[in-house]
Amino acid sequence: MADVSPSLLVFAPVALFTVAGAAGVAFSRNLVYAAFSLLACFAGMVGLFGILGADFLAIVQLMVYVGGILVLILFAVMMTNKISEVRRSNPATNLVLGGTLLITLLLVLFGVIFGFDWQTRPPGPAVPTADLIGEAFLGPYLLPFEIAGFMLLAALLAAVVVARKEIKDEEEPVKREGGAA
Amino acid sequence: MSLGLPHFLTVSALLFALGFFTVLTRKNAVAILMGVEIIINAANLNFVAFARYGAFANTLAGNVIPVFGIMVAAAEAAVGLAIVLSIFHNWRSIDTEVITSLRE
Numbered sequence: 001m002a003d004v005s006p007s008l009l010v011f012a013p014v015a016l017f018t019v020a021g022a023a024g025v026a027f028s029r030n031l032v033y034a035a036f037s038l039l040a041c042f043a044g045m046v047g048l049f050g051i052l053g054a055d056f057l058a059i060v061q062l063m064v065y066v067g068g069i070l071v072l073i074l075f076a077v078m079m080t081n082k083i084s085e086v087r088r089s090n091p092a093t094n095l096v097l098g099g100t101l102l103i104t105l106l107l108v109l110f111g112v113i114f115g116f117d118w119q120t121r122p123p124g125p126a127v128p129t130a131d132l133i134g135e136a137f138l139g140p141y142l143l144p145f146e147i148a149g150f151m152l153l154a155a156l157l158a159a160v161v162v163a164r165k166e167i168k169d170e171e172e173p174v175k176r177e178g179g180a181a
Numbered sequence: 182m183s184l185g186l187p188h189f190l191t192v193s194a195l196l197f198a199l200g201f202f203t204v205l206t207r208k209n210a211v212a213i214l215m216g217v218e219i220i221i222n223a224a225n226l227n228f229v230a231f232a233r234y235g236a237f238a239n240t241l242a243g244n245v246i247p248v249f250g251i252m253v254a255a256a257e258a259a260v261g262l263a264i265v266l267s268i269f270h271n272w273r274s275i276d277t278e279v280i281t282s283l284r285e
Contacts, residue, residue, distance in 0.1 A: 025219060026216070034215060076211050079266060092208065093207075102201065120186050129241075137245070165270065
């Protein structure tokens with residue numbers, strides 16, 4: 001027990017950072033703080049992927065989550081909240097019920113994790129995965145890859161269509177914006 | 182005690198539970214979407230952890246499927262936030278206890 005391997009020493013702070021970020025999202029009263037806690041959570045996930053030897057996934061996580069989704073979420077936070085009410089922008093409800101479910105879920109999950117006899121193997125040396133994943137995408141996983149690309153295109157178009165301002169009735173949006181200012 | 186599968190499963194379980202708690206308790210629609218992102222991250226972490234430590238795991242598949250998970254998360258974030266913006270235009274609020282109807 002006294003022998004703490006180096007990778008555990010690396011893992012513990014990264015895992016703590018990730019979980020602390022998620023806890024910040026779950027418990028923060030301020031939506032902007034929650035968004036930046038999400039940044040900590042995603043950055044910690046990059047580290048965890050790195051420890052697991054998934055170098056390609058770590059980079060994808062960094063680019064898509066930290067570079068894309070988080071910026072999108074921050075834009076949504078900025079566009080949907082008035083600055084004056086940003087301090088109480090993230091109200092909570094059903095805390096007792098949610099807390100009960102949180103504890104119950106954790107108990108069940110930990111019961112499964114530590115009660116089940118997982119068939120594990122000692123991990124081999126970490127190899128670069130980018131070229132293997134690239135070949136897999138153009139080989140056995142070609143169809144899911146194409147479908148995913150098509151889905152992303154459809155999602156992008158749908159996002160533009162849903163988020164755009166209505167052009168056909170011009171009077172009402174102008175009135176609403178005047179009312180909000 | 183060296184690093185093993187249960188460590189990563191523990192982190193994943195904590196992430197999933199915290200994301201679930203976020204989805205359940207937040208009133209702000211953007212915060213709920215943040216919770217969904219955390220849940221997807223927890224699932225991806227499990228895939229990669231089993232790919233590295235599972236005795237019968239296909240390491241390559243365990244590294245490929247999270248990429249699809251990340252794609253789904255990106256599409257979900259784009260469409261979800263577009264819907265949130267659209268709701269905000271119509272309701273001047275994204276409080277899920279105020280938004281009670283899908284039409285004006």
